[in-house]
Amino acid sequence: MHGQISLEAPPALEALRGESDVALFLDFDGTLVEIAEGPEKISVPADLGKRLVDLGDRMDGRVALVSGRAIPNLENHLGQLPMARAGSHGIARLLPDGSTLGTEPEALPAAAIALLDDFIRDSGFMLETKPHGAALHYRAAPELEETGLEFAEKLAAEHDLHVKRGKSVIELVRPGADKGGAVRAFMEVPPFAGARPVFVGDDITDEDGFKAAEELGGFGILVGDRSPTSAKYRLPEIADVYDWLGL
Structure with a gap:
């Protein structure tokens, strides 16, 4: 586990892409939007959904949103997303065409x-x-x-x-709901398979994503300050995430 003081900024995304194919896994709250007092009080840039789709195009489809929010809630804020996305902490997974990856998870009793x-x-x-x-x-x-x-x-x-x-x-x-599971599932299918996974997130629940990315030859990027962490690099603010991604 790394302490946040020792974490440097990640290499430029284009530099990483010059070395190998890269697959991006992005948390939502605290990573792409500021956390608010309630889940529906967040402020989302009006064109964020389009920007994420454009990012996916630049990355040859290797971008996935991996959020604690349910997928329908994500789409309430971002619009319909023709890109990979995983909700409810990664247990509900959709491919860009809207088809389910894996089995449909159960609701709570x-x-x-x-x-x-x-x-x-x-x-x-x-x-x-x-x-x-x-x-x-x-x-x-x-x-x-x-x-x-x-x-x-x-x-x-x-x-x-x-x-x-x-x-x-x-x-x-439900058991099995963790963001690392979503990373592993997407990395088994095109266009993610064979790429270097990079997970960007801010919260404790993102640690599973950091660990999965590292196990598969990539790494995690922590947003903000938190210690200890399995992330390899750090970006101080959400604005830095946007700059790093070129959003």
Whole structure:
């Protein structure tokens, strides 16, 4: 694991492409848009979707969005995306033509959703339901973290779920939902197969993507400050991500 103080800026993308084919895997919140108090309060550049599609064209189709958000939610903010994308922490995967890569993931059990609904009443948490998971947001009330984590871990144990941590968010997902799995799945199919994977992300949940990229001959790029990390390089701000990608 690397400490952020030792991390340098990554080589220029065009320099990397001069060495070998490169496949880009991009997180969304905290990497391409600033994190907000709630998932629907983010500010997204109006043409970001088009810019990402143009980036994909420049990269010969080897660009994938890999987000904790559900794919329909991503497309609410970015428009229809004729590019690879993985949502719900990588467990839901679509190819550029809209076909599913792998098996369709299951939703959370109805009983678990009912318990979540009961828990958040007057709790101060904001519940975000997704097709394949659910998230408890507490950015507006950070003192709720311990209570939320205790509840989520108990619920996960009862319903064979996994708990994922993020920046002021606690998520419940099905086993196998991690961003590294999405990287490995895409890297097995064209046009990603044989390329050098580079994962760009900011949060703890992106560590799985960093590790998978490294295992497959590439590396991770951490956005911001966080330690320890498996990323090899670092970009301080979201604006630096845009500059590095040429967006």
